[in-house]
Amino acid sequence: MSAALLIDILLWGSVLGVGLIAFRRGPPVFKASLREGSMDFINIVPRIALGVIGSGYIAAIIPQEVITGWLGPDSGWLGVASAVVAGAATPGGPVIGFSIGTVALKSGGGVPQVVAYVVAWALFAFQRVILWEIPFMPARFVWLRCAVSVPFPFVAAAIAMVIGKP
Amino acid sequence: MSELPSKAPAPAEDAESEPRPGRVRKPIGWSTIIIAALVAVSAALVWRRDGTDGVLDILTHDLSLFGGILPRVLAGCLLGAFISEILPHEKVSRSLGPKSGLMGLLIGTAFGAILPGGPFTAYPVASALLAVGADFGATIAMVVSWTLIGYGRAVAWEIPIMGTDFTLWRILISLPLPVLAGALGRFVYVRLYPQPLAKDDEN
Numbered sequence: 001m002s003a004a005l006l007i008d009i010l011l012w013g014s015v016l017g018v019g020l021i022a023f024r025r026g027p028p029v030f031k032a033s034l035r036e037g038s039m040d041f042i043n044i045v046p047r048i049a050l051g052v053i054g055s056g057y058i059a060a061i062i063p064q065e066v067i068t069g070w071l072g073p074d075s076g077w078l079g080v081a082s083a084v085v086a087g088a089a090t091p092g093g094p095v096i097g098f099s100i101g102t103v104a105l106k107s108g109g110g111v112p113q114v115v116a117y118v119v120a121w122a123l124f125a126f127q128r129v130i131l132w133e134i135p136f137m138p139a140r141f142v143w144l145r146c147a148v149s150v151p152f153p154f155v156a157a158a159i160a161m162v163i164g165k166p
Numbered sequence: 167m168s169e170l171p172s173k174a175p176a177p178a179e180d181a182e183s184e185p186r187p188g189r190v191r192k193p194i195g196w197s198t199i200i201i202a203a204l205v206a207v208s209a210a211l212v213w214r215r216d217g218t219d220g221v222l223d224i225l226t227h228d229l230s231l232f233g234g235i236l237p238r239v240l241a242g243c244l245l246g247a248f249i250s251e252i253l254p255h256e257k258v259s260r261s262l263g264p265k266s267g268l269m270g271l272l273i274g275t276a277f278g279a280i281l282p283g284g285p286f287t288a289y290p291v292a293s294a295l296l297a298v299g300a301d302f303g304a305t306i307a308m309v310v311s312w313t314l315i316g317y318g319r320a321v322a323w324e325i326p327i328m329g330t331d332f333t334l335w336r337i338l339i340s341l342p343l344p345v346l347a348g349a350l351g352r353f354v355y356v357r358l359y360p361q362p363l364a365k366d367d368e369n
Binding site: 003007008010011012014015018019021022025029032033034036037038040041044045047048049050051052053054055056057058060061094095098099101102105115118119122123128130131132133134135136137138139141142144145147148149151152155156159160163165 | 195196197198201202204205208209211212215220221224225227228229231232235236237238239240241242243244245246247248249250251252282283284285286287288289290292293296302305306309310313314318319322323324327328329332335336339340343346347350351354355358
């Protein structure tokens with residue numbers, strides 16, 4: 001798991017870096033933000049817990065065949081639309097999302113549809129929204145962000161149709 | 167998240183000026199209730215399908231997952247707190263605020279693209295930006311940029327699984343999207359909430 005280690009090193013390195021900057025502004029500033037950050041953490045833990053444990057159950061009742069089915073057969077804009085739904089409904093993390101995309105590509109899925117799927121997954125995957133975005137962000141932000149993002153998997157598919165395959 | 171006014175001896179300002187969305191949280195909001203209900207229904211369905219063992223399996227798996235991400239969540243929260251403390255609020259609201267124009271959206275996009283880590287950094291930092299004066303538009307650009315053109319997930323997962331060609335090409339296609347999403351978000355936001363100075367926090 002060297003990738004995970006790298007992420008942790010980068011992450012804590014960044015914390016250390018900004019922490020150092022805060023410390024140089026004076027210990028009161030440092031202490032205040034340390035307290036603030038810890039309070040944020042304490043407040044957020046129950047929400048994250050609900051998100052992690054809960055989304056496992058939600059994922060468990062979404063059979064993967066349903067997702068691949070949505071991403072399968074249709075070409076054209078109908079195919080793009082169902083790929084978007086599939087992207088939002090895909091349970092699990094990046095391994096599952098990208099693997100489904102790869103399988104779709106290899107089994108003859110259209111490139112614009114797969115692009116729409118990957119982009120929709122990045123924008124809307126429900127587990128990320130439940131687990132991370134909702135706990136951390138104001139509710140108003142989450143729904144506005146999701147609402148204004150709706151056109152963009154379609155835009156990406158359109159660009160893919162225009163500029164062609166990789 | 168506590169109340170904003172307690173936000174340390176921040177550089178003067180505060181008093182009137184910009185809206186400060188976010189940061190103030192009720193412990194239980196509607197979204198939490200809806201999620202909890204969804205979880206209860208799903209768990210009941212799993213129980214009916216797989217019995218108690220199935221429910222416990224998922225629970226233990228998710229609990230260990232939860233334990234694994236907690237340190238990263240802590241790091242993300244500290245990162246967010248430090249950033250909101252050291253960033254000059256006035257400058258942030260000038261360069262990322264409602265009147266920052268295209269430049270603000272571009273800065274948000276660039277920031278999202280270079281941000282290290284995963285969701286455990288992106289959202290605390292986004293929430294910190296909102297708190298120090300970035301508007302929804304620039305913050306949406308940042309979040310969308312992080313998820314679509316950020317290098318973290320691309321390097322760790324997308325390239326190994328989907329291949330370099332597809333990934334680079336997909337990122338190329340995605341390049342304009344964060345700015346467009348941020349612009350649309352800003353456009354909608356000022357029309358939905360024309361008086362952002364009014365009480366701005368619901369959850």
